[in-house]
Amino acid sequence: xxxxxxxxxxxxxxxxxxxxxxxxxxxxxxxxxxxxxxxxxxxxxxxxxxxxxxxxxxxxxxxxxxxxxxxxxxxxxxxxxxxxxxxxxxxxxxxxxxxxxxxxxxxxxxxxxxxxxxxxxxxxxxxxxxxxxxxxxxxxxxxxxxxxxxxxxxxxxxxxxxxxxxxxxxxxxxxxxxxxxxxxxxxxxxxxxxxxxxxxxxxxxxxxxxxxxxxxxxxxxxxxxxxxxxxxxxxxxxxxxxxxxxxxxxxxxxxxxxxxxxxxxxxxxxxxxxxxxxxxxxxxxxxxxxxxxxxxxxxxxxxxxxxxxxxxxxxxxx
Numbered sequence: 001x002x003x004x005x006x007x008x009x010x011x012x013x014x015x016x017x018x019x020x021x022x023x024x025x026x027x028x029x030x031x032x033x034x035x036x037x038x039x040x041x042x043x044x045x046x047x048x049x050x051x052x053x054x055x056x057x058x059x060x061x062x063x064x065x066x067x068x069x070x071x072x073x074x075x076x077x078x079x080x081x082x083x084x085x086x087x088x089x090x091x092x093x094x095x096x097x098x099x100x101x102x103x104x105x106x107x108x109x110x111x112x113x114x115x116x117x118x119x120x121x122x123x124x125x126x127x128x129x130x131x132x133x134x135x136x137x138x139x140x141x142x143x144x145x146x147x148x149x150x151x152x153x154x155x156x157x158x159x160x161x162x163x164x165x166x167x168x169x170x171x172x173x174x175x176x177x178x179x180x181x182x183x184x185x186x187x188x189x190x191x192x193x194x195x196x197x198x199x200x201x202x203x204x205x206x207x208x209x210x211x212x213x214x215x216x217x218x219x220x221x222x223x224x225x226x227x228x229x230x231x232x233x234x235x236x237x238x239x240x241x242x243x244x245x246x247x248x249x250x251x252x253x254x255x256x257x258x259x260x261x262x263x264x265x266x267x268x269x270x271x272x273x274x275x276x277x278x279x280x281x282x283x284x285x286x287x288x289x290x291x292x293x294x295x296x297x298x299x300x301x302x303x304x305x306x307x308x309x310x311x312x313x314x315x316x317x318x
Contacts, residue, residue, distance in 0.1 A: 031118045035111035043103030050095040053102055054174075057181055058083060061172070064154035081161060081170035083177070094175050101182045105146055105189065112138040116200075138196050141249075145192035149184035152241050156184075156231065159238065187230045191246055194223075195253030202257040209257035216254070223247055 046053060061083065085091055116134045164170055201207035227243035 027118060031114040035107075035114045038107040038110035039100075039103045041103075042107045043099045046102035046106070047095065047099040050098050053098045054094065057098065057178065058174070060150060060154040061157050061177060064158050081157075081172050083174050084171050085174050090173075090175055094178060097175070097178050097182060101178075101185065105143070105185065108142045108189070109139040112142070134196065134200070138193060141192040141196060142189040144245075145188035145190070146185045148192075148241065148245065149181070149188035152188075152231070152238055153181055153184065155241075156238055184230075188242060191226070191230065191242065192249065194246060195249040195256075198250070198253040199256050199260075202260055207257075209254060209261045212254055212257055216251075219250055220247055223250065 061081070085094065112134065161170055198207065198212060202209060202212070223246045224239070224243045227239045227246070231238045231242055
């Protein structure tokens with residue numbers, strides 16, 4: 001069932017990896033199914049360690065606004081924030097959320113590889129060597145985004161709880177907190193994949209470095225606006241903590257695209273031409289070699305026949 005559609009229809013495809021739309025949809029279904037199975041498998045394994053995972057995810061919140069050891073107030077004198085679980089079903093749903101989050105994050109190498117494997121057949125044979133590099137770089141980038149979200153969260157919690165009245169006490173539902181950290185981990189992780197996506201589009205020939213460089217103002221503005229919506233707080237420091245790394249990765253991706261386009265122009269000067277753009281023709285005349293004499297053919301087929309009587313070179317009175 002999970003056999004690749006490209007292997008099933010190998011006899012019906014050409015050397016460039018082209019296939020009908022139905023085969024593309026079947027291939028996409030198989031890749032998605034493999035990714036989902038990998039996420040489910042790691043989710044099941046993570047479920048046996050959900051308590052340790054919950055403690056790991058609650059630690060930054062407790063370190064910033066919580067209190068342990070019987071202390072009832074923070075260092076700044078404000079009341080501590082208590083993590084609570086509401087309802088009978090809440091502990092089970094919390095364990096499920098934590099396990100699923102771990103499944104998505106830890107299975108990143110698998111679904112990143114499936115994404116590349118779906119795109120790779122459209123590349124030339126010498127470009128497919130980047131498959132493992134795509135996974136080797138994509139997984140750490142996603143992990144770096146997740147770690148950044150984990151580090152930014154304590155500061156986010158501190159800013160948000162500053163609005164609490166002095167005589168009030170914060171009761172923070174664990175499930176709401178897990179929803180927040182899950183969203184931040186996934187958003188930060190996917191945001192860090194932006195440079196890899198740009199490089200992938202450049203390698204496949206969809207996007208040139210020249211065009212990407214012309215978008216730098218719009219890209220910086222778009223990344224800043226995205227960071228403002230992705231971070232739950234409105235303070236500039238938290239927003240910049242996400243925007244600055246992504247902008248730096250964007251310019252790094254631009255540098256890689258410039259190097260790749262320079263290599264492509266060196267190997268093929270017409271590589272960046274559009275489909276309707278004519279390539280340059282070399283009209284320089286080349287030297288002609290030694291001319292070999294060729295035997296002259298008879299002017300008329302009848303001249304080769306010596307049995308006819310000819311008058312003034314003709315075989316009849318005309």
